[in-house]
Amino acid sequence: MVTRKAIASILEDYEDIVVATVCSHSSLQIFHGARQEGFRTLGIAIGQRPRFYDAFPLAKPDEFLIVDSYADILDQADDLVARQAVTVPHGSFVEYMGADVFAKLPIPTFGNREVLRWESDRDKQREWLTSAGVPMPLKIEHPKDIDRPVFVKYYGAKGGRGSFIAKNYEDFRESIQPGMKFTIQEYVVGTRYYIHYFYSPFATSGYTLSKGGLEMLGVDRRDEANIDEMYKLGAQEALRKMGLLPTFVVTGNMPVVLRESLLPKAFEMGERTVERSIALFGGMIGPFCLETIVSDQLEFKVFEISTRIVAGTNLFIGGSPYADLAEPGMSTGRRIAREIRVAQKQGRLADVLS
Numbered sequence: 001m002v003t004r005k006a007i008a009s010i011l012e013d014y015e016d017i018v019v020a021t022v023c024s025h026s027s028l029q030i031f032h033g034a035r036q037e038g039f040r041t042l043g044i045a046i047g048q049r050p051r052f053y054d055a056f057p058l059a060k061p062d063e064f065l066i067v068d069s070y071a072d073i074l075d076q077a078d079d080l081v082a083r084q085a086v087t088v089p090h091g092s093f094v095e096y097m098g099a100d101v102f103a104k105l106p107i108p109t110f111g112n113r114e115v116l117r118w119e120s121d122r123d124k125q126r127e128w129l130t131s132a133g134v135p136m137p138l139k140i141e142h143p144k145d146i147d148r149p150v151f152v153k154y155y156g157a158k159g160g161r162g163s164f165i166a167k168n169y170e171d172f173r174e175s176i177q178p179g180m181k182f183t184i185q186e187y188v189v190g191t192r193y194y195i196h197y198f199y200s201p202f203a204t205s206g207y208t209l210s211k212g213g214l215e216m217l218g219v220d221r222r223d224e225a226n227i228d229e230m231y232k233l234g235a236q237e238a239l240r241k242m243g244l245l246p247t248f249v250v251t252g253n254m255p256v257v258l259r260e261s262l263l264p265k266a267f268e269m270g271e272r273t274v275e276r277s278i279a280l281f282g283g284m285i286g287p288f289c290l291e292t293i294v295s296d297q298l299e300f301k302v303f304e305i306s307t308r309i310v311a312g313t314n315l316f317i318g319g320s321p322y323a324d325l326a327e328p329g330m331s332t333g334r335r336i337a338r339e340i341r342v343a344q345k346q347g348r349l350a351d352v353l354s
């Protein structure tokens with residue numbers, strides 16, 4: 001892992017920051033938000049310069065850096081530092097580059113990279129959240145113990161790819177891919193809400209924590225193929241016999257709002273997650289998402305945490321029913337840029353970049 005000291009020394013020479021990210025996932029929003037806060041922007045593209053940015057001039061980066069592969073970004077680190085780049089990580093950036101390589105990237109990066117250790121290992125993620133008092137679905141230790149519908153997932157953010165439902169050990173054996181690390185959770189029946197939070201260590205007003213403050217910028221639900229449409233074909237058991245198994249590949253996102261009486265619990269979960277992160281590894285900074293299922297008893301279960309901007313925030317480039325009550329029009333992309341700007345003005349860049 002690149003040290004905070006090394007990053008702090010790079011930052012000493014930064015004056016005119018360029019906000020850079022990989023051209024995918026939530027990059028339109030990140031570039032748009034950075035521009036709104038007056039930053040120059042740089043798009044890192046794999047293979048070739050994507051044309052679709054031409055259709056979105058307000059979100060098109062000022063410059064592109066074209067590399068052959070995600071791994072090649074590491075070779076370009078000196079060039080990116082010379083351009084005074086600050087990278088903003090998103091799901092595709094970290095997953096495709098590999099969390100291990102990303103951890104080593106010698107370029108100032110938004111957020112605390114220590115969080116990677118706690119997020120990318122599903123056991124550590126569970127340790128963090130459960131020790132914070134955040135309710136999670138029950139974990140089934142051994143496949144042979146499957147005695148109820150369960151959800152099996154692999155390590156890392158895969159946009160739902162590869163995950164499957166099993167109702168017994170035979171189902172598990174049929175679908176498991178050999179050689180991959182997996183985890184088994186009880187299948188939670190309820191309604192999914194992906195809550196977008198932002199933690200600022202600088203905030204002194206609003207929903208304040210022991211240090212800084214917590215914001216809630218939006219909520220989405222993911223569209224997943226083909227589970228979301230499968231019901232139209234009839235009972236899943238009959239489809240299974242025909243070889244049609246449900247899959248959970250994210251294809252898009254829908255805006256949702258929480259029943260208002262759930263807001264206190266939503267804030268409490270976010271607060272506990274941040275406070276515990278401060279105790280465990282010095283704090284998770286910036287955007288994060290608790291991926292939840294709410295039961296008919298109005299209880300939350302958090303089945304996963306994403307510790308950076310999630311693609312569901314793309315719905316709210318122009319604000320959200322929550323963000324608009326704090327600062328109208330604020331997106332997560334812009335909020336990240338705002339935090340960098342505030343840090344720069346206060347001479348505290350090393351507090352939010354690592």
Ligand code: ATP
Nearest residue numbers: 137151157158159160161185186187188248303304
């Ligand atoms: P991400 O890109 O968010 O990391 P992933 O590949 O790690 O995705 P998950 O987000 O853990 O996968 O799960 C994918 C989908 O599976 C969820 O959106 C949800 O529909 C469903 N799911 C996950 N865990 C459970 C659970 N315990 N009970 C019911 N459904 C679940």
